[in-house]
Amino acid sequence: MSSDQKGRFALQGLDRVMHERARLGILSCLAAVQSELTFGDLKDLCSLTDGNLSRHLHALEEEGIIRTRKEAGRGRALTWIGFTTPGRERFLDYVDLLESVLHDSQRALRRGASSTIRASEGVLPDIAGAS
Amino acid sequence: MSSDQKGRFALQGLDRVMHERARLGILSCLAAVQSELTFGDLKDLCSLTDGNLSRHLHALEEEGIIRTRKEAGRGRALTWIGFTTPGRERFLDYVDLLESVLHDSQRALRRGASSTIRASEGVLPDIAGAS
Numbered sequence: 370m371s372s373d374q375k376g377r378f379a380l381q382g383l384d385r386v387m388h389e390r391a392r393l394g395i396l397s398c399l400a401a402v403q404s405e406l407t408f409g410d411l412k413d414l415c416s417l418t419d420g421n422l423s424r425h426l427h428a429l430e431e432e433g434i435i436r437t438r439k440e441a442g443r444g445r446a447l448t449w450i451g452f453t454t455p456g457r458e459r460f461l462d463y464v465d466l467l468e469s470v471l472h473d474s475q476r477a478l479r480r481g482a483s484s485t486i487r488a489s490e491g492v493l494p495d496i497a498g499a500s
Numbered sequence: 501m502s503s504d505q506k507g508r509f510a511l512q513g514l515d516r517v518m519h520e521r522a523r524l525g526i527l528s529c530l531a532a533v534q535s536e537l538t539f540g541d542l543k544d545l546c547s548l549t550d551g552n553l554s555r556h557l558h559a560l561e562e563e564g565i566i567r568t569r570k571e572a573g574r575g576r577a578l579t580w581i582g583f584t585t586p587g588r589e590r591f592l593d594y595v596d597l598l599e600s601v602l603h604d605s606q607r608a609l610r611r612g613a614s615s616t617i618r619a620s621e622g623v624l625p626d627i628a629g630a631s
Contacts, residue, residue, distance in 0.1 A: 370544055378529035379547035383521055390514055393601070398509035400605040403612035413501055416510035461609045468602045470524070471595050474531040478592045481534035 380470065384463045386432050391417060392425050396452075396460050399435070405451035408437075426450060434459060511601065515594045517563050522548060523556050527583075527591050530566070536582035539568075557581060565590060 387396055394415045399406060406414070412422050429435045434456030439446045452460070518527055525546045530537060537545070543553050560566045565587030570577045583591070 370541060375544050376547040378525040378532075378545045380521055380525045380528075381547070383524075385521060388519070388521055390511055390516060390519055393514075394509040394511045397511075397601055397605045400608045400612070401509075403608055410501060413506050414509045416507040416512070457609065461606070464602050464605050464609070468599065468606065470528055471599045471602070474528045474595050475592070475599065477531045477534055478588065478595070481531070 382466050383470075384459065386428065387434070387460060387463045388467075389425075391415065391421065392429060395422075395425055395429070396434070399450065399452055400457075400460065405449040408448040408450065411450055429456075432456075513597050514601075515590065517559065518565070518591060518594045519598075520556075522546065522552065523560060526553075526556055526560070527565070530581065530583055531588075531591065536580040539579040539581065542581055560587075563587075 387393060395411065395417075398411060398414050408422065411417075412419065415422065417425070426435065426437060430437060433453055435450055436453050436456075437448055437450050439448055518524060526542065526548075529542060529545050539553065539557075542548075543550065546553065548556070557566065557568060561568060564584055566581055567584050567587075568579055568581050570579055
């Protein structure tokens with residue numbers, strides 16, 4: 370194997386904090402609405418329990434990806450959740466990187482459906498996009 | 501919130517078995533080479549330890565996503581790893597679903613960079629693609 374292929378699929382740049390499925394849902398939701406959301410709406414849109422949503426929001430807030438703020442209103446205070454500016458950038462970086470990985474896989478899987486290429490011992494077949 | 505938006509970002513169709521980062525790396529790698537790979541090559545391409553790769557392969561094999569086979573050769577037997585036919589289909593389903601989620605986020609984030617839309621209490625702003 371050539372040295373430039375080593376670690377090519379380690380996906381080390383893929384942000385683990387945002388990759389967890391429920392968090393990906395939360396962040397996709399905030400991206401889609403392009404705005405802040407209340408705790409209650411976010412909970413419904415992501416089908417999470419209060420406890421689960423709280424835990425994920427706490428982790429994302431600690432990383433500086435989202436911010437929450439309380440708004441006093443009639444009755445109970447509302448909690449609003451939104452991206453921070455760096456958090457939004459960080460999510461876009463994650464999305465861009467993951468998209469490129471998936472795009473390559475999608476192409477290879479579709480192309481490979483009728484292929485019968487077989488690797489022989491010690492020789493890696495061409496990897497799409499490798500130089 | 502309209503009832504068709506409830507759970508829209510739960511991402512419940514997103515296959516957890518394949519979503520874990522190291523496994524996504526392993527499966528992307530198998531997709532890219534369109535072939536079987538030896539344990540050693542897969543380990544190098546994914547930058548995993550023997551133990552970690554073994555554990556992930558075991559989980560993926562138990563789910564019927566990949567298969568492994570031993571090939572006797574000079575010295576130690578080689579272990580070859582490849583997709584099963586249903587596993588390959590299942591990975592493509594995962595990739596297609598995740599791609600559509602990411603594509604929506606990417607579009608919204610790029611569009612929203614200059615947007616100042618703000619949700620008002622109890623009213624969800626339009627969500628791209630929602631009917």
